[in-house]
Structure formats: structure tokens, C-alpha cells
Amino acid sequence: xxxxxxxxxxxxxxxxxxxxxxxxxxxxxxxxxxxxxxxxxxxxxxxxxxxxxxxxxxxxxxxxxxxxxxxxxxxxxxxxxxxxxxxxxxxxxxxxxxxxxxxxxxxxxxxxxxxxxxxxxxxxxxxxxxxxxxxxxxxxxxxxxxxxxxxxxxxxxxxxxxxxxxxxxxxxxxxxxxxxxxxxxxxxxxxxxxxxxxxxxxxxxxxxxxxxxxxxxxxxxxxxxxxxxxxxxxxxxxxxxxxxxxxxxxxxxxxxxxxxxxxxxxxxxxxxxxxxxxxxxxxxxxxxxxxxxxxxxxxxxxxxxxxxxxxxxxxxxxxxxxxxxxxxxxxxxxxxxxxxxxxxxxxxxxxxxxxxxxxxxxxxxxxxxxxxxxxxxxxxxxxxxxxxxxxxxxxxxxxxxxxxxxxxxxxxxxxxxxxxxxxxxxxxxxx
Numbered sequence: 189x190x191x192x193x194x195x196x197x198x199x200x201x202x203x204x205x206x207x208x209x210x211x212x213x214x215x216x217x218x219x220x221x222x223x224x225x226x227x228x229x230x231x232x233x234x235x236x237x238x239x240x241x242x243x244x245x246x247x248x249x250x251x252x253x254x255x256x257x258x259x260x261x262x263x264x265x266x267x268x269x270x271x272x273x274x275x276x277x278x279x280x281x282x283x284x285x286x287x288x289x290x291x292x293x294x295x296x297x298x299x300x301x302x303x304x305x306x307x308x309x310x311x312x313x314x315x316x317x318x319x320x321x322x323x324x325x326x327x328x329x330x331x332x333x334x335x336x337x338x339x340x341x342x343x344x345x346x347x348x349x350x351x352x353x354x355x356x357x358x359x360x361x362x363x364x365x366x367x368x369x370x371x372x373x374x375x376x377x378x379x380x381x382x383x384x385x386x387x388x389x390x391x392x393x394x395x396x397x398x399x400x401x402x403x404x405x406x407x408x409x410x411x412x413x414x415x416x417x418x419x420x421x422x423x424x425x426x427x428x429x430x431x432x433x434x435x436x437x438x439x440x441x442x443x444x445x446x447x448x449x450x451x452x453x454x455x456x457x458x459x460x461x462x463x464x465x466x467x468x469x470x471x472x473x474x475x476x477x478x479x480x481x482x483x484x485x486x487x488x489x490x491x492x493x494x495x496x497x498x499x500x501x502x503x504x505x506x507x508x509x510x511x512x513x514x515x516x517x518x519x520x521x522x523x524x525x526x527x528x529x530x531x532x533x534x535x536x537x538x539x540x541x542x543x544x545x546x547x548x549x550x551x552x553x554x555x556x557x558x559x560x561x562x563x564x565x566x567x568x569x570x571x572x573x574x575x576x577x578x579x580x581x582x583x584x585x586x587x588x589x590x591x592x593x594x595x596x597x598x599x600x601x602x603x604x605x606x607x608x609x610x611x612x613x614x615x616x617x618x619x
Contacts, residue, residue, distance in 0.1 A: 200258035204251075210268040211247045215240065217274035224281050232610070235545035242538035243270055245531050249496055257497035262530070262594040269593075273603030280607060292572035292608065295345045295579075298601070302342030303380035306387035309335065320457045325390040333521075333590040336393030338598060340586070341579050341605075342384045344403035346377055348575025392461050395589025403582030410574040472518075476589075479518035482508040483525030487533065494532035500525070523593035543584065546606045547577055576608025 222236050250263040257263055276294065305328065312327035324332035388396060486495065486508060495503045505516035519525060528536035583592065583602045592598040 200254070203258050203264060204254065207247070207250055207264055207267055210264065210271045211243055214243055214267060214271035214274050217271070217278050218243075221274060221277050221281060224278075231545050235542050238538045238542035238545065239270065242531075242535060242542060243267065245535040245538065249494065249531055249535075253496035253499070256499055260498035261596075262526070263497045265594045265596060265599045269600040269603045272600040273607050276604045277607040294604065295572060295575055295608065296349050299342050299346040299349065299377070299380060299384075302339060302345075303383050306339060306342075306383045309387050310390070319392045319461060322392070322457045323390075324392045325387055329595075331590075332391045333393045333395055334592050334595055334598065336388055336391030336396030337399055337583065337586040337590050337592050339384050339388040339391065340396045340400040340403065340582055341598075341601070343381060343388060343400060344407065344579045344582055345575055346381045346384065347404070348407055348578055349571060350374070350377060392457070393590065394461060395586055397462070398589070399582040399586040402585045403578040406578035406581050407574065410578070475513055475515070475518040476521060478510060478513055479504070479516075480522055480525060482510075483519055483522060483529060487525070487528040487536070490529070491533045494528065494530050494535065497530050500529040503529075521589060521591040523587035523591055526591065526594065543580075543606065547580060547609050572608050573610070576605045580605040580609065 218236055218240060222233070225232065246263055246266055250257045250267075280292070309325045309327045313323040313325060317324040317326060317332050326332040326335045329335050329338075388400065482504060483500075486500065486503060501516050501519055504519040509516050524536065527539055580602060583598065583605065587593050593602065
């Protein structure tokens with residue numbers, strides 16, 4: 189997916205040096221960051237242990253099967269992504285253990301970069317991917333699904349970060365002060381959102397659209413309880429469970445409705461694309477369902493050590509692919525199958541454990557305490573935590589359909605967004 193740069197990064201003559209440097213950096217910063225924590229909770233320590241276990245398993249599998257692993261960038265992207273997340277965390281944690289507001293400027297910066305790319309994507313339309321004679325936008329990537337997932341993440345970041353200028357606008361309005369700066373910022377962000385949303389639609393990526401729905405559901409739930417200051421909801425693991433359940437129910441209703449109502453091919457391509465989610469005749473969906481089923485079989489047959497890096501596609505093609513499936517490419521669209529197949533069940537569990545703990549660390553709720561509005565510094569950290577959580581959830585959904593965990597730069601962006609979820613609060617005492 190990276191063209192000539194992927195061939196350069198796959199060169200076995202120097203790739204092992206990059207992997208060595210990345211895992212030394214990631215492991216060293218992981219330890220340093222935990223030492224810099226003012227009051228590291230048990231959940232944060234356990235999350236660090238899961239990440240260390242994942243890192244060790246990935247490095248072991250890479251050097252154990254170096255002849256084949258060095259032919260792909262998957263291990264390098266995963267390890268360097270973990271390192272990028274730890275670098276971000278290092279600059280986010282202040283010497284007193286609190287979280288820096290400036291580090292969270294990465295979120296609006298990502299939104300700005302995505303808006304610029306969206307403006308240019310329409311001018312670099314390639315004819316490789318089309319849907320109903322409509323070109324699918326993909327620039328600067330070659331895969332429109334990766335492009336769509338990046339745009340979906342940018343839309344969520346833009347909407348989540350709107351809490352900052354909106355909060356400033358409300359305070360200035362109550363105080364009777366000038367509101368020109370915040371109004372201009374709101375208008376600029378609204379234009380950027382429209383540009384990114386348009387690019388997302390032109391990607392025609394169904395997985396990206398489902399990711400957007402999951403992320404928006406997470407943001408809606410977070411901000412709803414921010415305004416109410418509900419205490420009991422902080423005890424629920426809602427940051428993952430409830431938004432995921434809402435997204436699943438919405439997707440189920442959408443597919444069920446599409447099975448009854450199927451627009452003609454001459455109607456709007458976007459509606460036709462949405463309705464195709466419930467079509468049993470869609471070749472892409474059929475191939476993916478078969479690949480996911482056989483992927484579970486591969487993980488079950490190699491549950492302890494996996495098949496190694498850069499081997500899942502070959503193993504699926506030679507031993508597990510049915511004869512009626514022409515191409516083995518569908519097995520590469522699911523990152524959970526890719527991670528479990530390459531590293532085995534221990535590696536997959538370490539990944540899922542780290543993600544769960546980072547997105548649901550006790551005491552890291554962005555909900556306002558006792559219904560009191562937070563200070564501007566605290567509000568920025570709260571908005572960054574909620575936005576990072578929603579964007580990371582969107583990427584987690586996209587990893588099931590689009591295979592972006594091992595792709596630059598979405599792989600590194602995911603680990604950085606996970607570090608945004610931790611707002612630095614100590615665990616709350618049980619009443």
C-alpha cells in the first residue's frame with residue numbers, strides 16, 4: 189500500500205536495524221513513562237505489562253522468522269507505532285504527573301492535515317478503484333478503504349475538538365466579551381468538517397462509514413454525560429461496551445433494512461453502496477466472511493505461537509482457502525486475524541488487554557465531577573481524552589474491515605490516540 193517506500197522499508201539488509209531501534213525506544217520510554225507517573229494505578233501498570241508482553245512477542249516472532257518476516261513491513265509498523273505512542277506519552281506527562289494541554293494539539297493538527305489531503309484527493313483520482321463508474325478517492329494511498337478510515341478518524345477528531353471553541357464561546361457570551369476569535373474558529377472547523385466528510389463519502393468505504401458511526405456514538409455518549417455530571421455512569425465500562433453495542437445495533441438495523449429495500453443501481457451511488465451491506469451477492473463481503481471463518485481456524489490450529497510474520501496470506505492460500513474463492517487477499521483485511529495469526533492467541537490477548545485498559549482506566553473518566561464545569565486547562569484534557577477514545581474506537585472498528593493497523597501512518601496514529609484516552613486522574617475512591 190505504500191508503493192516504492194514499502195520496498196525500501198522491506199529491505200532485509202537494514203530493516204532489522206530499524207526494528208531494533210524501534211523496540212529499544214518503545215521499551216525504554218514505556219519504563220520511563222511509568223516512573224514519571226505521579227500515582228500509577230493498578231490498571232495503568234497492568235496496561236503497561238500487556239504492552240510490554242505484546243512488544244516482546246512481536247520482536248521474538250520477528251527475529252525467530254527473520255527470513256520471511258523481513259519481507260513485510262507489518263512488524264516494523266506495529267513496533268514503531270508503539271514507539272510513537274510512547275513518545276507522545278512522554279511529552280504529554282508533565283514532571284508533576286499531570287497531562288499537558290499542548291500535547292493534545294495533535295488532534296486538531298491531524299484534523300487540519302486531513303482537510304488539506306481531502307482538498308487534494310479529488311485532483312489525484314486514479315481509475316484503479318471504481319464503484320458504479322464513480323472513482324473512489326484514495327490519494328495519497330492506493331487503497332480507498334485506508335483513505336476513508338483516515339477521513340472518518342479526522343471527522344471524529346474535528347467534532348470532538350469543537351468542545352473547546354464552543355466552551356470558550358459560551359463563557360465569553362455569559363461574560364459579555366468579544367467572540368470574534370471563537371466564531372471564526374468554529375466556522376473554519378465547520379468548513380474543514382464538510383471537506384473531510386465529502387472525501388469520506390467519495391471513498392465509498394463501508395467499513396469507514398461504520399467506523400464513523402461507532403466513533404460518533406462514543407462522542408455522543410461522552411458529551412451527554414458531561415453535561416449531566418452523572419456519577420453512576422462513571423462506574424460502567426461504557427467507553428467500549430456501550431458505544432460498540434450501539435454501533436452493532438445500528439449496523440444490524442441498517443443491514444436488515446437494506447435486505448428489504450434495495451435501491452436501483454441508477455440511484456445515488458452512496459445509497460446503493462450502503463444497501464449493498466445486506467446483499468448476499470456482494471463478492472467482497474462473501475470473500476471476507478469466508479476468510480474470517482478460516483482465519484479463526486488458523487488461529488485455533490496455531491494458537492500458541494502463530495504462523496509468524498508475513499505468513500498468514502501464504503498459509504491461508506495453500507491450506508485453508510476454498511476452491512471457489514479466487515484470491516487470498518481478503519484474509520489481509522482483518523487486522524485481528526492478522527495479529528492473532530502472526531503472534532498467536534497470547535499476542536492477540538495482550539493487544540486487546542492493553543486497548544481495553546487504556547480506554548477504560550479507572551479514574552480516567554472525562555465526566556465532570558459533581559456537575560461543576562472544568563477549568564479551561566482541564567476542559568482541554570477532557571476533550572482530548574473523549575476525542576481520543578472515540579477516534580481509537582473508530583479505528584478499532586475499521587481494523588476489522590480495512591486492515592489499517594499495519595499501514596503508515598494509521599498504525600502509529602492509533603497508538604497515539606490510545607495515549608490520549610488517559611487524562612491523568614488518580615483512581616476515584618469507592619464510596
